[in-house]
Amino acid sequence: MSRFATAVARPQGAVLATNKVIRNTYMLLSMTLVFSAATAGVSVLFNLPHPGFIITLVGYFGLLFLTSKFRDSALGLVCVFALTGFMGITLGPIINTYLGLPNGPELVMTALGSTGAIFLGLSGYALTSRKDFSFMGDFLMAGILVAFLAGLGAMLFELPGLSLAVSALFVLLMSGLILWETSNIIHGGETNYIMATVTLYVSIYNLFTSLLHLLGAFGGDE
Template identity: 70%
Template sequence: MENRLTTMTRQEASVLSTNKVIRNTYMLLSMTLAFSAVTAGASMALGLPHPGIILTLIGYFGLLFLTTRFRNSSLGVLFVFALTGFMGFTLGPIVSKYLAMPNGTQIVMQAMAGTAVIFLGLSAYALTSRKDFSFMGGFLFVGMLVAFLAGLGAVFFSIPALSLTVSAAFVLLMSGLILYETSNIIHGGETNYVMATVSLYVSIYNLFTSLLHLLGFMNDD
């Protein structure tokens, strides 16, 4: 009887801990998305140029390293905002470029709506079904590595067809990452809401920019 009560107590504690991680993750994610939108808007209003692929990668991986290093302290939250703010800053010039296109406003709104529908739909499915998507981890890691390298090749060698293929691949990979990370939180595989927030933010950012690229191509006369 005592062992049974102990087991029930542990299960209840685990559920409470998981719910806390989910709550903190989505709260921090909503704040970082809002902050990222502000920095993107400021970048657009000031007409700032894109920093370029090299500086973007240095800034991203540098801030990601600091966020990971201090993920268990209050500094981790500070670096999350620094990372997402920086990514918003890099997003501003990209959005400005699409807004300058014919039907640019429609393209950007469609990309935003598509990103929201995919993220909310997949998150809701993972939360309600409570299916374990941990089996996708290895595939997603390899897929993102290959897509990232292919994306760099498309940029440096100016191969439009490869760039479009990479964007389509990233839409699928980021959708998978949303399912994987949400499932990871539910089943206790991710207990740090700072890192969970970073993973979901990166999924949303890449999903949005990939949809922008695809929609921009389809609307380009």
């Protein structure tokens, strides 16, 4: 009888732990998105200049490293808000560029709405279907690396066609990353809600900027 009770308790304990990670992840993600939107709003309001590619990379990877290092402590939460706040500041100048277009506000709102719809749809599907998308991990990591390098090439050699292709690829990759990370949480592959939040935030950020780029280009204003 005791063996049966132990066998039942373990799955129940795993389910409770998973539900806790899911709850904490989406709670923290909501707060970081609001904070990031606030810093982006400040950046837009004061028309702050973009810090530049190098500073953005150093700031992003530096704060990402600190977040990962302190992910099991309260300091990890501070690092998450520092990271997402910094990314919000870098987003402000990008939004300002599109707001300066004739149909800029419409483009920004369309990209924002599309990002929200994609995220909610994919997350909801992964949560309700309970399908295991772990098989996508290696493909996504390789694809993100290739897309990042291609994006660097497009920027350095000023290739607008390649830049658009990279944005389209990022939309697909970030959509896959949302499915993969949500599945990872559900099936116990990710037990740290801070790192889960960072992965989902980065997915949303890149999804939004990529959609904004594509909408701006195909809107005929770039």
